[in-house]
Amino acid sequence: MGNDSGFMNRHYFLLRRLHSLSGILPIGVFLINHLLTNSTIAWGLVNSRASENVAPGTIEQVGEMTARRVGTFQHEVTFINEMPFLVLIEVTLWVSIAFHAILGVYFARTGKSNTARYAYQDNWRYSLQRLTGYIAIFYIFYHVATLRWGWTFMSPTDEPWSHSQAASTFSLALRGQAQGIGFGGILVSLFYFVGVTASVYHLANGLWTAAITWGLTISESAQRRWGYVCAGLGAGLMLMAWSSLIGFLLLDVNHARAVEADMHAAHGTHVETTLPVAEADH
Amino acid sequence: MSSTEALREHEAQERKANRARAKAGRSVIFKIIRCDGPGKPSRWESFKVPVEPGSNVISCLKWIAANPVTIDGKQTTPPVWDSGCLEEVCGACTMVINGKVRQSCSCLIDEYAPLEGDTITLEPMSKFPVVRDLWVDRARLFNALKRVKAWVPIDSTYAQGAGPKESPEHQQTRYRLSECMSCGCCLEACPQYNIEEDESKWDESFIGAHAISQARLFNEHETGKRLKGERLEELSDKGGVGDCGNAQNCVKVCPKHIPLTESIGAMGRATTIHAIASFFTGKK
Numbered sequence A: 001m002g003n004d005s006g007f008m009n010r011h012y013f014l015l016r017r018l019h020s021l022s023g024i025l026p027i028g029v030f031l032i033n034h035l036l037t038n039s040t041i042a043w044g045l046v047n048s049r050a051s052e053n054v055a056p057g058t059i060e061q062v063g064e065m066t067a068r069r070v071g072t073f074q075h076e077v078t079f080i081n082e083m084p085f086l087v088l089i090e091v092t093l094w095v096s097i098a099f100h101a102i103l104g105v106y107f108a109r110t111g112k113s114n115t116a117r118y119a120y121q122d123n124w125r126y127s128l129q130r131l132t133g134y135i136a137i138f139y140i141f142y143h144v145a146t147l148r149w150g151w152t153f154m155s156p157t158d159e160p161w162s163h164s165q166a167a168s169t170f171s172l173a174l175r176g177q178a179q180g181i182g183f184g185g186i187l188v189s190l191f192y193f194v195g196v197t198a199s200v201y202h203l204a205n206g207l208w209t210a211a212i213t214w215g216l217t218i219s220e221s222a223q224r225r226w227g228y229v230c231a232g233l234g235a236g237l238m239l240m241a242w243s244s245l246i247g248f249l250l251l252d253v254n255h256a257r258a259v260e261a262d263m264h265a266a267h268g269t270h271v272e273t274t275l276p277v278a279e280a281d282h
Numbered sequence B: 001m002s003s004t005e006a007l008r009e010h011e012a013q014e015r016k017a018n019r020a021r022a023k024a025g026r027s028v029i030f031k032i033i034r035c036d037g038p039g040k041p042s043r044w045e046s047f048k049v050p051v052e053p054g055s056n057v058i059s060c061l062k063w064i065a066a067n068p069v070t071i072d073g074k075q076t077t078p079p080v081w082d083s084g085c086l087e088e089v090c091g092a093c094t095m096v097i098n099g100k101v102r103q104s105c106s107c108l109i110d111e112y113a114p115l116e117g118d119t120i121t122l123e124p125m126s127k128f129p130v131v132r133d134l135w136v137d138r139a140r141l142f143n144a145l146k147r148v149k150a151w152v153p154i155d156s157t158y159a160q161g162a163g164p165k166e167s168p169e170h171q172q173t174r175y176r177l178s179e180c181m182s183c184g185c186c187l188e189a190c191p192q193y194n195i196e197e198d199e200s201k202w203d204e205s206f207i208g209a210h211a212i213s214q215a216r217l218f219n220e221h222e223t224g225k226r227l228k229g230e231r232l233e234e235l236s237d238k239g240g241v242g243d244c245g246n247a248q249n250c251v252k253v254c255p256k257h258i259p260l261t262e263s264i265g266a267m268g269r270a271t272t273i274h275a276i277a278s279f280f281t282g283k284k
C-alpha cells in the first residue's frame, strides 16, 4: 500500500502514542479550558465584580444578572485574545486536532462494532468512542468555520463572530435572532448540543482508555477507580457544556451588546459600534 | 466482586434457572450453518433432535451426523465440526452458539433450550476461515503465539542446574495466565480482530488478547524473561497491543477467566517503559 503505510508501519508505536497523547494534550486540556471559559455565560452571574465596568444605566436596562454574565464572559475572551503568541497556540491546536482526527478515523476503521451480539456496557463505550469521534469532526469543523473563519453562509445569521462582542455575536450565530429562536437556530442549537455532548464523552472515555494504553491502570479495580474519576470529570464538563448552551440561548442579544460596549469603553479599546440587531439584521 | 465476575455470575444464574425448568423427553431444533468447503457459499439447515438429560451440543451433533435429515425431511450430509478433549481444555470445539462464542462440548442443552421446540443456533467462528461447516482453521491464532515467542528459551541438551526461584504470589499470577487453551473466544468477540485469510498479512494484523496475555506470562517467567525485549518489540509494532481498542469483550467471554484486560494494561505499561528505555539507551 505504498509509502504512506510504510512510514506508518515504521513509526507505528510513536504514532499510536502521539495519537493518545494529542487527545489529552493539547486537545483535551484545551477543551476543558474552553468549556470553563464558555460556561461563564452561566455562572458569571455569581461574579459580583463583573458589573463594575458596566454603566449604571446599562445595568438598569439589562439587569444585574445579564451584566455579570456577559461581563465575565467578555472579560475572559478579551484575556485570551490578549495572550502572547495566540496564533501559535491556535495553529498548534489545529494541527493537533487534524492529526488526531485523521489517525482517529484510520484507527476507527480498523474495528468492526459488534454490540448487537455482545451488548456489554464496555463494548458500547468502545463503539461510542468511535461514533463521538466522527461527530466531533463535523462539529469542530462547523464550529471553527462559522466562528473563526467567518463562513456565515452556514450560520443562521450573516453577522460574523467577533471577539470584542463575544457573547452577542455567538448568541446570534446560535439562534439567528436577538430574542427567542428560529428554525435555523433550533437546528444549530441541537447540533451544538449533540456535538459538545459527544466531545465531552469522547474526552472522558478517552482519558479512561488512555490510562490502559500507557499502562497506568492495570488491575480491574484500578481501572474501576480511574473510571469513577473520569466519569466525575465527564459529568462536570457535561454540566459546564450544557450550562454554556443554556446561558447563550437565554440571552438578549441587544442587552449583551450594550454590556459589551460598556466593557470596551472601560477597557479603553475602541469598538466599532454595531447597530442593535433589530435594525442591522435583515 | 468485580464487574466481570458479576456479569459471569448473572449469566450463570440464567443458565441455572433454565436447567431447573428443563423438560424431560423434549426435542430441540438445531439451526446450523452449513458450508461445503473454503470459499463455498453457506446455508442454514435445521434439525429436530431428541435430547436426553445431560445432552450437550456435541452429543446432539453426533446424533445429527448419524441421522442427517433436515426438519423438512431432506437428506443431507453429516455436519462437520472440530473437537478433542470433550472437557473444555483443548479449545478445538469453539463455535458461536445462540449468537455468542463458547465451547460446544461443555454447552449443556438444558441450559440453553429448556423447553420443547426451543432453538439452538450453531455458527462457525467468524474470525477464522471455515474448513467445513462448523470447523474453522485457527492457524492465525497459533501464528500470533509465535510472533510473541510464547515459550521459554532453553537448551535442554545438557544439565543447567537448578532454575531460578519463584515466589508463590508470582506463581499465582502466572498460573491464571497459563490456563489459556488457545480456543479463540477472545478473538471472536473482539471488535478489533477481523478475519484475515491472507497469511502474508498475519504478522501485521491485530495479534489478539490471547497472545498479549501469553507475552505477559512468558515475560514474567524467570527464564522466559530472556526474550522480553523481542516480545515487547513485537507488541509495540503494528498489530500489537496498540491495536486493542479497549472494548473489553475478550475478558468477558474467556472460558478460562483469564484477566485479559489486566494483561493488556500490563503490556501497555511494559511497552511504554521499553520505548522510553530504548530511546535513552538505543537498545531494543
Ligand code: HEM
Pocket: A019, A020, A021, A022, A023, A024, A027, A028, A031, A100, A101, A102, A104, A105, A107, A108, A129, A130, A132, A133, A134, A136, A137, A199, A202, A203, A205, A206, A207, A209, A210, A211, A213, B242, B243, B244, B245, B246
Ligand atoms: C474534541 C476533540 C477530541 C478530543 C478531546 C479527543 C480525545 C481523545 C482521547 C483522550 C483519546 C484516548 C486515547 C487513548 O485511548 O489512548 C482519544 C481516542 C480516540 N479518538 Fe479522539 N479526541 C478528539 C477528537 C477526535 C476525532 C475528531 C476523532 C475522529 C474520529 C477521534 C477519534 C479517536 C479514536 C478512534 C480514538 C481511539 C483510539 C484507540 O483506542 O485506538 N477523536 N481521543
Ligand code: SF4
Pocket: B186, B189, B190, B191, B192, B193, B208, B209, B243, B244, B245, B246, B247, B248, B249, B250, B251, B260, B261, B264
Ligand atoms: S479489550 Fe482489546 S483485545 Fe479485548 S476485546 Fe477489546 S479490543 Fe479486543
Ligand code: SF4
Pocket: B091, B179, B180, B181, B182, B183, B184, B185, B186, B187, B209, B210, B213, B253, B254, B255, B256, B257, B258, B260
Ligand atoms: S485467552 Fe481465554 S478466550 Fe482467549 S484463547 Fe485463551 S482461553 Fe480462549
Ligand code: FES
Pocket: B082, B083, B084, B085, B086, B087, B088, B089, B090, B091, B092, B093, B094, B103, B104, B105, B106
Ligand atoms: S473439545 Fe476440547 S474444549 Fe471442547
